[in-house]
């Protein structure tokens with residue numbers, strides 16, 4: 001295994017482009033360094049000396065550096081409460097202390113701790129691409145195979161909303177995570193992916209499946225009642 005140490009975000013993204021099928025970004029390493037993780041058999045592009053670790057307000061926006069850990073989010077008063085709550089869905093303190101917001105989104109997991117809440121928050125991703133810096137809408141990013149480097153996650157600083165997780169235990173994979181903020185509804189459904197839109201009826205557009213987190217009918221029920229009951 002090779003470990004690259006780029007000096008700039010652009011250098012990192014060019015390395016990823018040149019090694020598209022053989023290298024991944026290395027942030028907190030909680031997925032990359034486990035057996036069966038995204039990095040198995042691949043080289044690592046270490047992004048940990050590129051900064052991207054600040055949480056700051058710019059005008060009416062909040063910029064969250066992609067290397068901020070889930071625990072950084074939980075502990076920061078600037079972060080909207082429902083995003084902090086979503087970061088806390090990672091039940092292990094040790095993992096929260098290492099896992100980053102950029103890595104969580106980069107994995108595009110269908111039980112992602114943060115994807116539903118940040119999608120409902122209408123987050124925009126400040127990315128480095130081979131063509132330079134670019135802003136990407138989070139929903140589009142999550143449903144693409146984009147290999148850009150996320151540098152920061154941008155949300156409205158006063159964003160409010162709610163998020164709800166359904167899982168057998170705090171430490172098992174979530175069956176369903178539902179979030180709403182303003183007029184955006186978002187659902188992460190294990191085995192089915194993430195859906196979002198401007199109506200709670202998004203639950204109807206999902207093809208549900210049976211898996212280790214629960215049956216298709218159970219997940220459909222949860223997705224439908226999450227928006228009816230709210231919290």
Ligand SMILES: Cc1cc2nc3c(=O)[nH]c(=O)nc-3n(C[C@H](O)[C@H](O)[C@H](O)COP(=O)(O)OP(=O)(O)OC[C@H]3O[C@@H](n4cnc5c(N)ncnc54)[C@H](O)[C@@H]3O)c2cc1C
Nearest residue numbers: 025027028029030031032099100102103104106112113150
């Ligand atoms: C036991 C266990 C259980 C887990 N359960 C869950 C779970 O229920 N839900 C969940 O969401 N996650 C889960 N994870 C996965 C992981 O811990 C988190 O998703 C974490 O947030 C990943 O962040 P990281 O910084 O450790 O990423 P890394 O492991 O360093 O990287 C993971 C991937 O993200 C990409 N990446 C990293 N940084 C960026 C960036 N800035 N821009 C673009 N792409 C990037 C990399 O290319 C890499 O492929 C689990 C992990 C373990 C070990």
